[in-house]
Amino acid sequence: MTVEPSTTPQTLSATTPASQAGALLDRFLSIRGRSIAVAEPLDPEDCVVQSMTETSPIKWHLAHTTWFFEAFVLQPHRKNYRPFDADFNYLFNSYYNTIGDRQPRPSRGMLTRPTMKQVLDYRKHVDRAVARLCDREELHKILEIGLQHEQQHQELMLTDVKHLLSLNPIQPPYRTRPTHVSAEPSHPLRASDNGNRGAGGVEELNYITVPHSIFWLGHRGVGFAFDNEGPRHKVYLDAFEIGDRLITNAEYLAFMADGGYERPELWLDEGWQHVQSQGWRAPLYWRESDGSWEVYTLDGTVALAPDEPVCHISFFEADAYARWAGARLPTEAEWEAASVTAPIEGHFAEADHLHPQPVASTTPSYPRQMFGDVWQWTASAYLPYRGFRPPAGALGEYNGKFMCNQFVLRGGSCVTPRSHIRRTYRNFFPPESRWQFSGIRLALDQ
Amino acid sequence: MTVEPSTTPQTLSATTPASQAGALLDRFLSIRGRSIAVAEPLDPEDCVVQSMTETSPIKWHLAHTTWFFEAFVLQPHRKNYRPFDADFNYLFNSYYNTIGDRQPRPSRGMLTRPTMKQVLDYRKHVDRAVARLCDREELHKILEIGLQHEQQHQELMLTDVKHLLSLNPIQPPYRTRPTHVSAEPSHPLRASDNGNRGAGGVEELNYITVPHSIFWLGHRGVGFAFDNEGPRHKVYLDAFEIGDRLITNAEYLAFMADGGYERPELWLDEGWQHVQSQGWRAPLYWRESDGSWEVYTLDGTVALAPDEPVCHISFFEADAYARWAGARLPTEAEWEAASVTAPIEGHFAEADHLHPQPVASTTPSYPRQMFGDVWQWTASAYLPYRGFRPPAGALGEYNGKFMCNQFVLRGGSCVTPRSHIRRTYRNFFPPESRWQFSGIRLALDQ
Amino acid sequence: MTVEPSTTPQTLSATTPASQAGALLDRFLSIRGRSIAVAEPLDPEDCVVQSMTETSPIKWHLAHTTWFFEAFVLQPHRKNYRPFDADFNYLFNSYYNTIGDRQPRPSRGMLTRPTMKQVLDYRKHVDRAVARLCDREELHKILEIGLQHEQQHQELMLTDVKHLLSLNPIQPPYRTRPTHVSAEPSHPLRASDNGNRGAGGVEELNYITVPHSIFWLGHRGVGFAFDNEGPRHKVYLDAFEIGDRLITNAEYLAFMADGGYERPELWLDEGWQHVQSQGWRAPLYWRESDGSWEVYTLDGTVALAPDEPVCHISFFEADAYARWAGARLPTEAEWEAASVTAPIEGHFAEADHLHPQPVASTTPSYPRQMFGDVWQWTASAYLPYRGFRPPAGALGEYNGKFMCNQFVLRGGSCVTPRSHIRRTYRNFFPPESRWQFSGIRLALDQ
């Protein structure tokens, strides 16, 4: 059986050029504005500190995404463009060797200047200049890359500031909890529960069978996709089964209660080394307090809800859980094949929960929670697809050079913008990373 | 096109049980003796020091391989077996959590006792006890694993002692050069040659086309294979081309002369970080001296031969070279498919060069140098095959738990015993590793 | 000859209790206000980041000095005092084990909350409460300690923010240069000058002889002093000579031009290791630009002035310079003895230069520049004086527990408040520290 998933043009679809330009300008203003909105609940102090090498300050994100438009759109394509500030090319280049030297990544937090105010001015300056170019059709592709890039950083702003605030012993919430979000989970868990409640009030995990096929993996078509999502190519897939929902906190607690973090036979060797050297005993942001589990969220610390998808775990933990459960993680090709019939719906950033939600009690024919809520670790190392060629120039450094010692995650999360995700989207992080909204979906051989 | 390579039973093939047992005993004594022979040119001082965390002392190798037979054969299967020394279970367990605590790997070099003499006595004691069990057919499988394990460590003894001796400023040779090996290469290279001699006197690199197929990857059959080589399963292979020989020192020098180590665009990001932090400017063991390149070998320091395969390079260097050359590394499935018609011949440990040799000037229909000389880095991360299940118990820790952040190498090297290698053999090392005899074979999309 | 320096009561001297209390309240308000003034030129972003483990964020300094009054004055001495925020005892305790656990020093920069605004509110709250206690005479001693502590942190705020801003590639000035400070030095130096100008326009270094004595070292009397300045005790001093002024940039450049940073024989072994591992080639904040030396100051980057005292050097550099110059550093007892006749005058923080100034062309009978400008490294390890007993309780942790692996500096600097310094004042830093305003005075055996 060979299945080629239909190509869904997501943006810039068949319309007249004029309306296309208008749509792009709208999208540009809307997405750029969303970044400002993400930073809005924060004080200037929150926006400058770097919590670890892997994260960046909010201010840096806001400036870097702006620099991206300056470096890739304005400088090459707008005549006589004068950079807002000549130093910014050094300060806010992330990792483009082709463009030049830059502030070392571990020292992004030393940049107290420019201030937030200056960065916001920088954004306005660049936004005005870019807006005037939105009608130049030949720039739509690079503009679209800039917007997708901006959306990636919107997600990182939330994951990074969550990490930073969590390091403060007073654990301040990122925002004042919006009223439409319930403050307390229905079934707070005691640490002594040992996961006996099964999946935490959620119905039992079932598996959906996907028959063997030669599957066309990856992106092809007119809609936007990153270079690493293609070229579409054939892979052979044996029949497999895929879990019909995400793993819950209650299920993960059962793993913990069964000695999950104390049994080396459940872990990859390198994962076990992390368990020991980092003292991992629970997912990131979990804390035991008076015998109950609490979890730090962007709305502050709350009781752990048993029915929510487990989140903020590393690949190593996902892999160990799967081994304990007698299952395995799906490969990215299996995940993509299983996603073909699932609608791209779910809890994304727009839902404004900023925290994964319990699964709905429905029984569709396709796996639920494939999109949104938490990124799903796959069993696949992040490697180039057959035939992959990064584009020439600096943009060739966007994705390709990281294809080593990372694992692929699929599906987006509760802090991913809806319009940013695709079936073929390949996210990637080192296997020890925990500060992304990352969770578990299981698979089985058939 | 679907090709299933024939299964070649390599050992213990269809003979009567009695002669089988005799053959096994012969093999046992021969392989165990070979380990002693590897250590023979060394002084006791050379056998105790650990040069880095990744290597082990010769004495530890000799004791650990012996402990392996004690722990997996004698203790479970020989009634009333008394261990040679109760402490050795702690000292010489490598990484089997199932068996118990052990000397931490970075501290293997602190074990000045037991002495070499005591370790040799240990070996004799265990050899005598194991020899008496060689006629018990039900033990043949575990005995065979012990022998394959011993052979792996024979290779590591040579790579590890080479690393250790190379750190000594006086760079002592491992052995007195045997007379049948020529002391000097025919075409010593000057550093200023800049690789202008092409492939170093070797004819130009050609590619052999392999048509697309559904390929049965991995091992199946009666011969021995490690668990990680199976189960045999189908993978889809697009048509590709594979280099008909290994890359030479002369070709690698051309890469260096073209700024190979100074151009970040040729490197994976993590590789480029190694280039900078480790100061990589040439393969391991190369040294410029008065404008000429020398290389440290197990026979001491010699002028670099242009026509020999480049060796002791990391995955990062192999990958950068391939990118520079407009090619790529083959995946392990491609390598295995390309190897189907090649005979398992080449320069192995038995040839006693202990250094890779120039390719022969022949033009067979299959790629040359697929086996022996140098391990060939593939583009494949070391991951479980579809359906992989490690065996129960401690042996389940042999291979499976390392399936993370490593890359697969194929084909064996000049320090691999001939009887140890298979078409399906999967060696694996982290991408920055350079102290194995590792080199480059190129591939192209078709 | 035995000289006992007269005791100069510096504060709280013989007046009526009522005016004493009024004076203390004035001092309290004035000194507390000065801390705010130090932070005034900065943006909130500048106040939260920690540049290295040894420095602290401005915001942390402002909060910690306030916590000091809360912990040592309000909590023990004001009935029913309610802490401003119960969490602050954890967040802003520096190192008082007696008081409890605290935010780890290397993570002070993670505290984005409380914000600057909240910290300023905290200060107001505590100031109001403390002001009401200024008339309680039994609290004057602890209040004075709190003020001296505040002054220490005022100096650290300037040294720490200078370090932080210097790490920014755009090297922003701390403040807009005040008009009364000349913007440019009179004799900018070229790197190729090799120090041939002698002392940079300053007259030659002379030495003043101090005859041998049994010297009473340390503080005694009614004025305030830290515990580590006493008890006054006798030390035997051989006759010695002391340099009559500080070493200038021009003189230090001559040391550099003579291979100062390349000659191991000039250095302590541990100093030489720092030279190599840290790549020291010049004092901290110096930078060569187009063949001229520039220096980063709190007023931004300016040309290096030859006649200014060399500053921001480690003990190791001071010691190496002295060895090169055929001299040595004075011991702290020698320094104190030599200071007896010198008035406590000089360029302190109140002069608002915030940078060391050239020596005046006068020839008094006492050594010039003994106070202010730069802290002077002595040859003395920071150790307890004979008879030293730290006070009971938490304040016993103030000074005594650091008496190990540090060297004593004397005299104050251009960022030390005038009223904070004394002849007997012992500052101390590890020998590799460079971010304080630290320089060189020489001595000779007689």
Added chain:
Amino acid sequence: MTVEPSTTPQTLSATTPASQAGALLDRFLSIRGRSIAVAEPLDPEDCVVQSMTETSPIKWHLAHTTWFFEAFVLQPHRKNYRPFDADFNYLFNSYYNTIGDRQPRPSRGMLTRPTMKQVLDYRKHVDRAVARLCDREELHKILEIGLQHEQQHQELMLTDVKHLLSLNPIQPPYRTRPTHVSAEPSHPLRASDNGNRGAGGVEELNYITVPHSIFWLGHRGVGFAFDNEGPRHKVYLDAFEIGDRLITNAEYLAFMADGGYERPELWLDEGWQHVQSQGWRAPLYWRESDGSWEVYTLDGTVALAPDEPVCHISFFEADAYARWAGARLPTEAEWEAASVTAPIEGHFAEADHLHPQPVASTTPSYPRQMFGDVWQWTASAYLPYRGFRPPAGALGEYNGKFMCNQFVLRGGSCVTPRSHIRRTYRNFFPPESRWQFSGIRLALDQ
């Protein structure tokens, strides 16, 4: 009161030149032979491994002391001397920058070649050559330095091999216990004893008063002394009291039982950091086993004897113990003044205990155990004496360049040769060092 201790010529005293030369030759052969004797109980494997950066392999000690004679005696003073091996100048130079580059200290353990056998040949070669120069009177001073240097390394060989063997989980003894040494202490201690036995059967600690004086500190006279022991100079000493014996294991156990390792107020800040980061809970080489304390010695692991001097503690532990005991450590001047009347007797290396011994039950007028048994930490940082000038040339690097961040120890130990020690001898180690035979003597202000 001014006391100038008499100068005791220890070696090379007033005899005729001929007998002097004969005596020197005897001493030379005897001391050089002693180094071989120290290595004699060891296997070659024990002689090559470096246990940590601070220690060196036995083989390296044997070669380095030989190189010292080659570099400082033979090369400059014997015509046409041909070095034994030209590479040894690089391999076995310890830290003399003046002489040239050298094997980095942390990598001394990588030198498996030359082998022990070759090093012993090297020693013979150099011994023969040096022996012929013993009658040249102008070389006696440098020869004596070479012998004193050799004796220092004899002590280090024992401390270093003890450290190495202790890291082996099987904790092999250094030697077969000699029959004249009793195998078991009379009063083995249970961990639960909590030190209630007082000083472990030893009579109570008394103090001996030393009146105030201007004391002549340091060495002067015809006997040998290292440069750092002079020049003799005056220091003022207030009256003090000094403990009349060393602190015992039983007393130290009382400190431990009273929470010594858990109370930060007893420790210097940097010491407390070591307690926490290194997990210090007892002196080095102590181990609790079934509720009793055992201690690893050069004769293997034995029960801890309560009446023996506590040993293998850092300055930090000595200082914390003294604070807990309401006392302090003596300064080195106090120690030297207190030693004036004590005979230079005690348990030295020649007694062959290689472990500190209980104090004798005598009551002399001078403090007992001033010499031998354990080095006594003083409260003095290791700094140059007034007027100190290191000699010109490479020997100037012997002592002076380490005068930073170390503390002085006095008195020698049970592994110090008797003829090596002097009243004025200044040993020095960083305050965290524990692998020397170092213990505690207390002092008090009077």
